[in-house]
Amino acid sequence: MPERNKEFGKFGAQGIKGHEAVARQLDRLAGFIATPVTQRRGLLARLHYLTRTDHAKAAARQAGLTVTDRTLKAWLEGRRTPTAKNLDRIEAAYRTVRRANVSRHLLARLNRRGRGTRVEFHPLNQSQVPRPLQRVVDYRTLNVRQWDRIVDAWAADDTRALDDAWINDAVIDLGSQWGEYEYVTNIGFAA
Structure with missing residues (x-):
């Protein structure tokens, strides 16, 4: 099983941690007020x-x-x-x-009575990485069935717990190459 990336971006790869992309998507689904608090x-x-x-x-x-x-x-x-x-x-x-x-509402929508939600992994951007150092990383999809720990960590605004829950409950199911999807350009799902 691969370890977590320790020097991400050393050769020019660009992306964000997967749990940060998930938090952004959950924020979009939560429907926060769009007008800034300063107005x-x-x-x-x-x-x-x-x-x-x-x-x-x-x-x-x-x-x-x-x-x-x-x-x-x-x-x-x-x-x-x-x-x-x-x-x-x-x-x-x-x-x-x-x-x-x-x-609670989001959790019910994402779990869908055990059927789960399809998640799209958009791989990291390697356009700035020299050609010999680029990895072959493909767009992947996965059906995540257990969202409990992920949504609980998001609701508590606990980034460390969210990272652990995302890796252990979702990304690890991608198989032996899950480390390639620790950093992504985007995570997409609709509930």
Whole structure:
């Protein structure tokens, strides 16, 4: 079994870690608010999402948004604007709460009652690698049936656990050449 790449890009190969591509795809499926938090519309959308119920408020506080109800009300009414530090906290709390809220639904969509989801591996970009050093790496597909650890690590925003779960629960099923797909240009799946 190949080891993990230790000097990726030494000869000019370009790509990203597979778990980072999976996190991006899961973020797309989660449907985050597109308007940035720095614009009034994006700020209000996030604040409404975080304050619409008592459960949402408690989750936001647990995620790091620790301002008073009075301050939240002033932000919502437009009498005050949050500082840059508070904008970062609002964004972080929003993403944490949103991931927790959609993870169960995403898990059901991806597992599909044991049928799993087809994943497309787009190999790394070797256009800058000298010809004699290039590997033959093909586009591959794989049906991933167990998404539990992957989605849990994504929802917790734990990149180390996500990397381990992605390698051990999905990529390893590619066979003896799974190390060639540790870095990719893209990971595609639709659920």
